[in-house]
Amino acid sequence: MTMLQIEDLHTYYGKIHAIKGVSLQVSEGQIVTLIGGNGAGKTTTLNTICGITPAQQGKIIFDGVDISKLPPHEVVMRGIVQSPEGRKIFTRLTVRENLEMGAFTRRDTPRIPVDLEYVFERFPRLKERAKQLGGTLSGGEQQMLAMGRALMARPRLLLLDEPSMGLAPLMVQEIFSVIDYLNKNNHTTILLVEQNASMALAIADQAYVLQSGYITHSGTGAALQQDPTVIAAYLGG
Amino acid sequence: MASAAQNPPSKGLIGGLMERFRNDPVQIVLYLCGGIVFAVMLLAIVSNLLSGQVTLEDIVQSMIFGLAQGSIYALIALGYTLVYGVLLMINFAHGEVFMAGAYIAFFAIYAMEQSGFLAQQPLLALLITIGVGMIASISIAVLLERIAYRPLRNAPRLVPLITAIGASIVIRELFIRLFGARPRTYPEVSLFAFPQFFRLECSVVDGVETCLGIDLIRGAYDITLLGMELRVRPVYFIVFILALILMAMLWFVVQRTKVGRAMRAVAEDKKTAALMGVNVDRVIVITFVLGAALAGAAAVLFALYNQRVMPEMGFTPGIKAFTAAVLGGIGNVPGAMAGGLLLGIIESVAPSMLGLPTQLEGVISFGVLVLILIFRPTGIFGEVLAKKRA
Ligand SMILES: Nc1ncnc2c1ncn2[C@@H]1O[C@H](COP(=O)(O)OP(=O)(O)OP(=O)(O)O)[C@@H](O)[C@H]1O
Ligand SMILES: [Mg+2]
Numbered sequence: 001m002t003m004l005q006i007e008d009l010h011t012y013y014g015k016i017h018a019i020k021g022v023s024l025q026v027s028e029g030q031i032v033t034l035i036g037g038n039g040a041g042k043t044t045t046l047n048t049i050c051g052i053t054p055a056q057q058g059k060i061i062f063d064g065v066d067i068s069k070l071p072p073h074e075v076v077m078r079g080i081v082q083s084p085e086g087r088k089i090f091t092r093l094t095v096r097e098n099l100e101m102g103a104f105t106r107r108d109t110p111r112i113p114v115d116l117e118y119v120f121e122r123f124p125r126l127k128e129r130a131k132q133l134g135g136t137l138s139g140g141e142q143q144m145l146a147m148g149r150a151l152m153a154r155p156r157l158l159l160l161d162e163p164s165m166g167l168a169p170l171m172v173q174e175i176f177s178v179i180d181y182l183n184k185n186n187h188t189t190i191l192l193v194e195q196n197a198s199m200a201l202a203i204a205d206q207a208y209v210l211q212s213g214y215i216t217h218s219g220t221g222a223a224l225q226q227d228p229t230v231i232a233a234y235l236g237g
Numbered sequence: 238m239a240s241a242a243q244n245p246p247s248k249g250l251i252g253g254l255m256e257r258f259r260n261d262p263v264q265i266v267l268y269l270c271g272g273i274v275f276a277v278m279l280l281a282i283v284s285n286l287l288s289g290q291v292t293l294e295d296i297v298q299s300m301i302f303g304l305a306q307g308s309i310y311a312l313i314a315l316g317y318t319l320v321y322g323v324l325l326m327i328n329f330a331h332g333e334v335f336m337a338g339a340y341i342a343f344f345a346i347y348a349m350e351q352s353g354f355l356a357q358q359p360l361l362a363l364l365i366t367i368g369v370g371m372i373a374s375i376s377i378a379v380l381l382e383r384i385a386y387r388p389l390r391n392a393p394r395l396v397p398l399i400t401a402i403g404a405s406i407v408i409r410e411l412f413i414r415l416f417g418a419r420p421r422t423y424p425e426v427s428l429f430a431f432p433q434f435f436r437l438e439c440s441v442v443d444g445v446e447t448c449l450g451i452d453l454i455r456g457a458y459d460i461t462l463l464g465m466e467l468r469v470r471p472v473y474f475i476v477f478i479l480a481l482i483l484m485a486m487l488w489f490v491v492q493r494t495k496v497g498r499a500m501r502a503v504a505e506d507k508k509t510a511a512l513m514g515v516n517v518d519r520v521i522v523i524t525f526v527l528g529a530a531l532a533g534a535a536a537v538l539f540a541l542y543n544q545r546v547m548p549e550m551g552f553t554p555g556i557k558a559f560t561a562a563v564l565g566g567i568g569n570v571p572g573a574m575a576g577g578l579l580l581g582i583i584e585s586v587a588p589s590m591l592g593l594p595t596q597l598e599g600v601i602s603f604g605v606l607v608l609i610l611i612f613r614p615t616g617i618f619g620e621v622l623a624k625k626r627a
Contacts, residue, residue, distance in 0.1 A: 050512060076514030088509040090502050101502055104495075105514035153513070 003028040003189055004049075004080075004157060009058035011041075011048045018044045020213035021058070026157065026191055026206070031183050033192045033200040033221065035234055036210035042193040043085050045210065046159045049191075050082050051075045062157070076105050079156035083163060085193075087146045091135025095126055098134050098145055102152030112152070119148040122178065140171050147178050154186060161193045172196065176203060197234040201225045209234070271611040274604075282590045291589050294465045299585040305473035305542065307581020308480030312535035313558030314565070314573035315487060316378075316528030322504045322568040323524045325394065329401040330381055331532060332555015333408035334374045336548060338533030339540045340412060341373035342366045343421055350424040359428045363454075367537045374533030377408065378525040387518070405555075412548035420547040423540050428453045454541055476538045483531055484574050490527065491570060500524055504568075553599075557584075560606045566619030575617060580605070 004026040011019035019041050026032045034042050047053045049060055051072040060068040067075055081102075089098050099119060103112045120127035123144045129137060137145060143163065150158055160179065164172040176199055182188045194200035201207055204221035209230060217230055224230045258265050285291045313335055320328045328334075346366040349355040355362045385404045389397045429438065432450035437458075439448040451458065457470045491497040502510040503520045511517050539554070540546050561580040565572025584602045588595045613619065 052508060052511065071516075072511035073514050073516040076512065081514070082512045084509055084512055088506060088512075090505050090509070092505050093498065093501055097498055097501075100495075101498060101510075101513045101515075104499065149513075 001028045002026070003063065004191070005059070005061040006045075006049070007059040007061070009045070009048060009060065010056045011044050011053055012056050013044075013053070018213055019048060019055075022210070022213070022215055024208050024215065024218070026189060028189055029183075029187060030205040031179070031190045031192060031203055032206040032208070033194055033204035034208050034210055035194055035197045035200055037233075039212075040210040041213045042210055043161055046082055046084075046161055046191070046193060049075070049080065049159065073105075076155075080159065081150065081153040081155035081157075082159040083146050083150040083161065085161035086165070087139075087142045089134040089137075089142050089145050089149065091133060093134055094131055095134060095137070095145060096130045099126075099148050099152050102149035103154075106154060108154075115152050115154065119151050122151075123148055140167055143167055143171070143175070147175060151178070151182065151186075155188060157189045157191065158182065159191045159193075162195055163192075164194065164196050164199070172199070179203065197230075198225075201235075267611045271608050274608060278591060281592060285590060285592045290592055294467060295589045296586055297462075297465060298467055298469075299589055300582055301467075301469060301473050303582035303585030304578070305476040305538075305581070306585060307561075307578035308477045309535045309539045309554060309577075310558045310561045310581050311574045311577025312480055312483060312531045312538075313554055314562040314577045315484070315570065316532045317559050317562040318565070318568055318570060318573040319500075319524050319528045321562070322570075323500065323521055324386070324397075326386070326397050327401065327559070327567075328381075328386075328525075328528075329398070329555075329559075330385075330405035330408060331378075331528065332551035332553075332558075333405050333412075334378045334381070334529050334551075335532040335536045335539075335554060335558075336412070336546075336551030337377045337408065338370035338374035338529075338536035339546045339550065340416070340421075340548065342370035342533075342537045343423060343540070343546050345369040346424060346426075347421075355424060355426060359426055359454075363426065363428065363541075367534050370537035371530045371533035374529040374536065375526050378529035378532075379522060381408075382522055382525045387521075405551075409548050409551070416548065418548060420545040420550075423544045423546065426454045426541070427456075470542070472542045476542065479538060480535070483534055487527060487531065488570065496520070496523060557602060560602055564606055564609055564616055566616030569616070569618045572616055572618030579617075 002025055006022060006024045009019050009022040010017070022041070022045060024032070024034070034045065036042050044053060048055050048068075051067075051070050051074070055068050058068065059066050062078060062080065065078075067078060067080075070078075090101060093101065096116075099116060100112075103115070106112060120130070125141055126144055126148055129141070134142065134145060143166075147163060150160065163179070164175050167175065179190060179192065180203060183190055192200055192204065201221045201224055207217075207219060207221045207224045208215050209217035209224065217224060217227060219227070225235070254268075258268075313331065316331045316334065317328060320326060320331070346355065346362065349362045349365070381404055385400050386397055389400060429449035430451060430453050432448040435451040436448045437451055439446050451471055453471045453475050455472075457468055459466065459468050461467070489497075491500060499510065499515045499520050500523065502513065503515060503517055507517050510520075557580060558577060561576035562573045563576070564580060565574070565576025580602055583605055584598045587593070587601045587605075588598055591601075593601070609617065
């Protein structure tokens with residue numbers, strides 16, 4: 001069943017036309033990935049979905065309702081949460097408070113501590129540093145915190161913007177295993193933006209390639225892994 | 238890029254100073270001037286104390302008054318600091334928000350005096366007056382945010398600053414046109430308490446002595462403490478204690494509640510806070526409401542011992558409280574509290590200690606600001622934050 005349907009989306013920064021008619025689909029329960037080079041418009045696409053940089057034209061249909069005109073907090077209320085590029089944890093909130101911010105709009109209060117326990121179990125480093133300010137964590141620990149915060153949100157659709165950026169290979173593995181867990185156990189649908197195209201394609205049900213604001217390729221993750229132009233451009237083949 | 242600025246290698250005090258001087262030789266002159274002023278002040282204080290020109294009594298007495306005055310500054314300063322923390326903007330109309338609280342509450346307490354309610358139920362009447370003051374200040378602040386500041390949210394930083402100065406003039410003039418410029422006098426209130434401990438205001442009826450106790454608002458009592466003969470007004474302590482309670486409540490809201498957490502998140506990063514589902518506009522309004530509630534309460538407390546209220550009364554406390562907020566490190570909540578109390582005490586104690594006329598209190602408070610900013614440009618509690626944002 002289609003959960004998110006984007007049709008002919010256009011987004012501008014002043015005069016700069018960043019997204020030039022993007023259409024894509026995310027079905028319930030899937031992991032969909034959006035890959036593309038620097039400046040292709042991946043972050044802009046996610047921010048447009050979230051209402052941060054509203055679309056000039058086009059539709060964003062979530063659960064059958066057009067959400068393209070909603071302010072960001074109402075988008076979250078409907079079940080879409082973004083874990084933004086560059087971690088963006090709150091440096092002056094404690095690790096624990098950062099995690100609690102993830103659960104900001106949740107109404108199932110009794111289950112929040114359960115998820116908190118799970119995050120601490122999954123990332124013991126965060127538990128040790130629960131009372132420390134977010135800004136005192138190392139880059140990798142901050143990325144764990146950002147992942148933990150996304151876990152705490154329990155959204156229906158999670159938008160992840162380059163969650164493995166700047167991490168050591170072992171941590172990259174760990175991040176991808178968390179993504180898989182979120183998808184399989186929490187039944188969270190995921191739209192994943194990644195520079196690490198080979199890992200992203202391996203985990204994805206569906207994939208889209210974005211280039212200068214246009215979708216140039218789309219198909220299953222497996223199909224794009226085989227596509228010669230995709231291999232040449234993004235898989236370093 | 239931020240990490241390098243956040244963790245400068247510690248070079249120790251002297252090393253840091255040397256580096257500062259090398260980067261900016263003008264600093265040497267500033268430090269010298271600051272040092273000389275400090276030395277002269279110390280000398281004056283010591284000589285005044287030794288020659289008996291000022292007595293310890295004078296100092297303690299002014300200090301008690303300074304505690305009350307400082308509490309008022311601290312409560313107002315919190316409003317500046319909260320709004321600055323969230324919007325990086327100085328709300329120069331905050332002094333008028335304070336004034337509106339005191340002025341509108343006047344009508345409430347006046348009506349209660351006329352109806353006799355004030356005399357019958359002084360405690361309840363005072364609480365109502367404080368409540369009216371808070372609501373008045375909150376209303377003005379919310380309108381201010383909605384009409385004057387929100388449309389300029391994405392404008393360059395200088396624009397809302399100028400708007401704030403304009404708004405401050407508009408509110409003041411509006412009150413003058415509506416209610417006149419002349420001062421109004423708060424009615425006299427007596428609030429007696431603790432008859433068990435203070436056998437004062439006693440009367441004997443049918444051979445039974447009943448006492449009212451001390452008058453917390455109007456009273457002034459001569460006491461001897463540690464050999465000092467002091468004349469003490471309980472109202473100063475009441476103001477101080479109420480201010481402490483209000484500040485503790487604010488601290489709790491900011492540090493321990495979900496709204497407070499959202500406020501701190503918005504202060505740091507509006508976009509990411511919005512991505513977590515925070516309604517940023519609403520949090521900003523709540524910030525104005527909290528600041529205004531404190532200012533409104535402060536305004537009524539101020540009027541209780543100062544008695545005169547008028548549309549222009551907001552200016553001086555507003556500027557002083559702003560000074561206090563900068564003194565403590567703008568954007569920093571404990572800093573505003575400490576800065577306010579410190580400024581209130583210095584301002585009331587310094588003239589007598591230095592042997593200067595009390596009219597010079599303004600010169601002294603701004604002098605202190607300049608001095609402290611020479612040695613600590615980010616304020617007493619100011620941290621890297623101020624540097625990072627500047
Ligand atoms: N705030 C902005 N103002 C103006 N132009 C912007 C802004 N943000 C992005 N752009 C432009 O929009 C285009 C798309 O940027 P976007 O951040 O979406 O790329 P991206 O695919 O996420 O790149 P990366 O992989 O480097 O993160 C780029 O050309 C960029 O320069
Ligand atoms: Mg990006």
